Amino acid sequence: MLSSNHALDTGRIHTLESFSAVDGPGIRAMVFLQGCHLGCPYCHNKDTWSHTGGTEMTVTAVMDFIEGYRSFFELSGGGVTFSGGEPLLQGPFLLSLLKACREKGIHTALETSGHGIELCDDAKISAKALAKEIIEQVDLVILDVKRPGQPLEAAPVFIRQLAKSHQPVWLRYVELPSPLTAPERVATFGKSFSGLERIEPLAYHELLGTCSCATFIEV
Amino acid sequence: MIKSSGAVRAFIQGIYQPYTGGGDFLVPPTERTVRLLAKVEALLKAERQLGRPWVDLERISGIMSFPAGYIDPELELIVGLQTDQPLKRMMNPYGGLRMVEDALSAYGYEMASQARDQMRYLRTHNAAVFSAYTDEMRRARSSGLLSGLPDAYGRGRIIGDYRRVALFGVDALMAEKAEDLKRLAAPIRREQVARQIEALQQLKAMAALYGKDISKPATTALEAVQSVYFAYLAGVKENNGAAMSLGRVATFLDIYIEADLAKGTLTESGAQELIDQLVIKLRLVRHLRTPEYDALFAGDPNWVTEALGGMGVDGRTLVTKTTYRFLHTLTTLGASPEPNMTVLWSKALPEPFKHYCAGLSITTSALQFENDDLMRPHYGDDYGIACCVSAMKLGEQMQFFGARCNLPKVLLYAINGGVDEVSGHCVLEGVPRIVPEDSPASGSEVAFVSPVALDDQQVAAAFFSLMERVARLYVETMNTIHTMHDRYAYEASLMALHDTQVSPLMAFGIAGLSIVADSLSALRYAKVYPVLKGDRVVDYVVEGEFPKYGNDDARVDDLAVEVVQRFSEALKRTPAYQGARHTLSVLTITSNVVYGKKTGATPDGRKAFQAFAPGANPLHGREDRGPLASMKSVAKIPYHGCAEDGISYTFSLVPSALGKGSESERQRLLAALIDGYFLQGGHHINVNILDQGILLEAMDNPEAYPNLTIRVSGYAVHFNKLTREQQLEVISRCYHQTML
Numbered sequence: 012m013l014s015s016n017h018a019l020d021t022g023r024i025h026t027l028e029s030f031s032a033v034d035g036p037g038i039r040a041m042v043f044l045q046g047c048h049l050g051c052p053y054c055h056n057k058d059t060w061s062h063t064g065g066t067e068m069t070v071t072a073v074m075d076f077i078e079g080y081r082s083f084f085e086l087s088g089g090g091v092t093f094s095g096g097e098p099l100l101q102g103p104f105l106l107s108l109l110k111a112c113r114e115k116g117i118h119t120a121l122e123t124s125g126h127g128i129e130l131c132d133d134a135k136i137s138a139k140a141l142a143k144e145i146i147e148q149v150d151l152v153i154l155d156v157k158r159p160g161q162p163l164e165a166a167p168v169f170i171r172q173l174a175k176s177h178q179p180v181w182l183r184y185v186e187l188p189s190p191l192t193a194p195e196r197v198a199t200f201g202k203s204f205s206g207l208e209r210i211e212p213l214a215y216h217e218l219l220g221t222c223s224c225a226t227f228i229e230v
Numbered sequence: 231m232i233k234s235s236g237a238v239r240a241f242i243q244g245i246y247q248p249y250t251g252g253g254d255f256l257v258p259p260t261e262r263t264v265r266l267l268a269k270v271e272a273l274l275k276a277e278r279q280l281g282r283p284w285v286d287l288e289r290i291s292g293i294m295s296f297p298a299g300y301i302d303p304e305l306e307l308i309v310g311l312q313t314d315q316p317l318k319r320m321m322n323p324y325g326g327l328r329m330v331e332d333a334l335s336a337y338g339y340e341m342a343s344q345a346r347d348q349m350r351y352l353r354t355h356n357a358a359v360f361s362a363y364t365d366e367m368r369r370a371r372s373s374g375l376l377s378g379l380p381d382a383y384g385r386g387r388i389i390g391d392y393r394r395v396a397l398f399g400v401d402a403l404m405a406e407k408a409e410d411l412k413r414l415a416a417p418i419r420r421e422q423v424a425r426q427i428e429a430l431q432q433l434k435a436m437a438a439l440y441g442k443d444i445s446k447p448a449t450t451a452l453e454a455v456q457s458v459y460f461a462y463l464a465g466v467k468e469n470n471g472a473a474m475s476l477g478r479v480a481t482f483l484d485i486y487i488e489a490d491l492a493k494g495t496l497t498e499s500g501a502q503e504l505i506d507q508l509v510i511k512l513r514l515v516r517h518l519r520t521p522e523y524d525a526l527f528a529g530d531p532n533w534v535t536e537a538l539g540g541m542g543v544d545g546r547t548l549v550t551k552t553t554y555r556f557l558h559t560l561t562t563l564g565a566s567p568e569p570n571m572t573v574l575w576s577k578a579l580p581e582p583f584k585h586y587c588a589g590l591s592i593t594t595s596a597l598q599f600e601n602d603d604l605m606r607p608h609y610g611d612d613y614g615i616a617c618c619v620s621a622m623k624l625g626e627q628m629q630f631f632g633a634r635c636n637l638p639k640v641l642l643y644a645i646n647g648g649v650d651e652v653s654g655h656c657v658l659e660g661v662p663r664i665v666p667e668d669s670p671a672s673g674s675e676v677a678f679v680s681p682v683a684l685d686d687q688q689v690a691a692a693f694f695s696l697m698e699r700v701a702r703l704y705v706e707t708m709n710t711i712h713t714m715h716d717r718y719a720y721e722a723s724l725m726a727l728h729d730t731q732v733s734p735l736m737a738f739g740i741a742g743l744s745i746v747a748d749s750l751s752a753l754r755y756a757k758v759y760p761v762l763k764g765d766r767v768v769d770y771v772v773e774g775e776f777p778k779y780g781n782d783d784a785r786v787d788d789l790a791v792e793v794v795q796r797f798s799e800a801l802k803r804t805p806a807y808q809g810a811r812h813t814l815s816v817l818t819i820t821s822n823v824v825y826g827k828k829t830g831a832t833p834d835g836r837k838a839f840q841a842f843a844p845g846a847n848p849l850h851g852r853e854d855r856g857p858l859a860s861m862k863s864v865a866k867i868p869y870h871g872c873a874e875d876g877i878s879y880t881f882s883l884v885p886s887a888l889g890k891g892s893e894s895e896r897q898r899l900l901a902a903l904i905d906g907y908f909l910q911g912g913h914h915i916n917v918n919i920l921d922q923g924i925l926l927e928a929m930d931n932p933e934a935y936p937n938l939t940i941r942v943s944g945y946a947v948h949f950n951k952l953t954r955e956q957q958l959e960v961i962s963r964c965y966h967q968t969m970l
Contacts, residue, residue, distance in 0.1 A: 028855065029857065037899070038903065076855075082909050083903070083906035086906050
């Protein structure tokens with residue numbers, strides 16, 4: 012089992028990318044966090060899964076990177092997007108980064124599956140509280156919905172908290188060949204989020220060899 | 231008596247009408263233009279099918295060497311061809327006779343005997359330069375240490391202020407030159423101005439061959455466009471410089487067009503037609519070149535560069551409706567690399583214009599952008615761009631073009647004691663070797679990896695020291711070239727359209743900057759083991775990580791800056807011909823592949839003969855942080871007082887990388903990218919937006935499409951590290967996503 016990351020000041024980073032226009036509004040810098048526990052068969056970032064890969068970096072170092080692109084953000088209504096891997100696995104570290112960006116007036120977006128914050132649960136702060144704080148500090152959540160058919164009560168704590176907030180939300184889902192990802196199902200799921208701004212389907216692709224999506228879909 | 235110096239600018243500033251709106255006033259081409267274009271397209275197709283250039287084998291180049299030529303007099307509003315037939319090229323021996331002979335024999339031609347007789351006794355620039363070259367200059371040239379030198383072809387990089395002919399008429403310009411001549415004492419100067427006057431007479435006579443009288447100022451838009459074109463045409467009949475740029479004519483011509491529109495003697499359709507017809511002519515310019523020249527300057531380029539837009543020093547924009555009309559030719563006539571449309575970009579440009587340009591960039595990739603805010607304090611608001619990135623005040627400054635120095639070779643020579651790593655010949659004598667002579671590999675043909683890593687301080691010191699010496703050699707070589715060019719291939723028709731007291735710039739260049747920076751970084755931060763074969767280092771084994779240029783990392787970016795600054799300073803220590811001001815560019819145009827082919831392996835791990843990155847780009851595959859990080863690295867290279875001849879950066883991306891928003895949102899995003907880059911201090915950016923077909927080619931030739939940016943949402947892509955199959959797969963997503 013993975014060990015949860017309680018550190019506030021350091022975390023593991025897979026990639027720092029200076030430019031994206033497809034991960035949120037405007038020109039965005041990307042911070043891809045290391046580590047993911049989901050193992051989606053169609054994943055195109057398999058080298059982000061390992062929890063020991065990537066590079067350890069401090070909040071300061073990551074902020075130094077982000078702030079260098081400030082003028083691009085200002086010119087385009089952009090900001091920084093935290094992605095991965097699953098950023099929620101490093102919840103406390105992510106929260107520090109979000110707070111630092113908020114302080115500096117930099118718009119933030121979070122690309123997440125909504126899963127994984129439970130693994131950060133510890134005595135200092137509950138998963139629920141952590142989720143709530145993250146949602147409060149981030150400007151936009153881009154939720155990559157893995158199980159749109161799942162009722163809200165059964166969804167992970169982050170998704171349940173998100174449904175209670177009014178934060179702007181974009182939903183993304185991979186168009187698996189399954190009734191579970193039928194657009195109507197996703198649209199229904201989307202109604203749970205008062206801040207929903209858009210829904211984006213992503214075409215299903217197999218990148219690194221063959222896979223069977225049947226191994227992933229649970230009825 | 232007129233005073234032409236500064237007069238065109240004053241004329242423009244006094245009358246022109248800035249335009250801050252969008253492109254909705256633009257109209258489609260006239261029927262006449264469409265028919266003319268169809269004829270031209272048929273001719274271009276025939277040219278391609280011929281498989282070799284069409285050459286006039288009877289006559290020699292010159293302003294009056296050919297009778298009038300037409301495509302179709304019924305359809306041509308703006309007349310004038312270089313020879314008597316469209317696309318037919320002339321023999322210009324003044325740059326070099328051997329170039330002409332080599333070109334003809336490469337294409338299976340033989341010149342007519344009368345032409346041969348005329349050329350037999352001609353002393354050419356090429357012959358003169360080579361007779362004056364020192365042995366060291368010859369060796370530097372043939373090894374590729376100094377490359378692309380204009381010693382066998384016209385130097386170009388001189389822009390006549392063609393607008394003066396429209397504004398004043400040829401007679402007034404001749405009278406002014408005659409007055410100037412009276413005040414000159416130095417014989418060489420007197421002869422030059424006398425030749426300029428002769429050229430102006432020939433310009434007038436050339437126009438008369440076409441039934442046009444350009445002795446007086448233009449009074450209509452048609453006359454103004456025709457005069458400007460005739461002036462340019464005389465330049466390309468007389469000279470075959472690599473870059474024969476147009477200047478900054480759009481805003482000037484707009485004044486005449488607006489006057490006719492106001493009088494009711496011209497409609498918008500007619501205005502567009504004038505510009506369309508001018509551009510059709512500019513796209514037909516051709517010069518006879520050898521295959522070697524074509525390898526170095528691929529694609530038959532002429533760099534008919536038109537500088538568009540920009541801001542006046544008084545804060546008004548210099549964008550006019552004719553600025554739009556010029557850009558609109560990419561739509562009316564289809565996209566083309568010529569004329570080389572160069573947008574002088576300022577933060578303060580009208581937003582609709584920025585978005586219009588961004589939109590054209592996205593659909594045609596035919597625009598380049600340069601930082602007017604950076605250049606204006608230095609060059610004012612009436613400068614043109616010669617070739618790709620080289621600014622100068624029109625009519626007041628001229629450039630002595632110097633192509634480029636292969637800086638990675640300087641580093642390799644510093645290691646190998648002046649011996650060329652590829653040929654084994656000694657190019658620079660008396661240079662101490664870094665690697666000891668008596669290594670176990672001496673005399674052996676087996677490659678031997680030295681167990682001793684190169685000492686970073688020792689190599690750096692040797693490099694900078696040798697760079698001083700090469701800088702001096704470079705200036706002396708250029709002085710030789712330009713002395714002879716002035717004597718044997720003087721551009722009288724171009725210089726006639728400059729102030730008599732003209733201020734020269736000597737334009738040096740650097741190729742391979744990113745490789746030198748990365749090599750110095752590898753030496754300092756990693757361990758670099760030289761691989762010896764016989765008595766020279768032919769390869770390097772790099773152990774460990776080192777920061778690479780293009781990732782906004784000060785540790786290596788500072789090295790790049792230091793190299794450029796020190797090279798610039800070194801060049802300035804040797805006086806330039808005519809007291810020219812030394813300028814420097816970081817630019818390779820399309821020659822980056824050729825430079826790579828002549829250069830062995832370098833200490834950064836680059837393999838022998840691998841292509842250089844173009845201009846100031848990081849080497850492909852070394853950008854780990856994406857294009858904005860690369861932009862930040864490139865923007866650190868100092869322009870003022872240093873690389874004032876230009877710093878070239880190329881940015882390639884797939885359309886979907888600009889996001890899934892509306893066309894207007896994507897234009898805004900590209901405009902923001904350009905604004906952001908220039909805010910950082912960037913000088914030039916060439917934007918290539920690649921359709922799927924070109925993208926596949928880009929994968930095979932990454933050196934031609936540097937900083938290729940493929941963005942798939944949520945994807946932490948290191949495109950270069952994927953297998954070919956995976957890359958194809960990602961690409962299919964990019965285009966799939968665009969269609970969503």
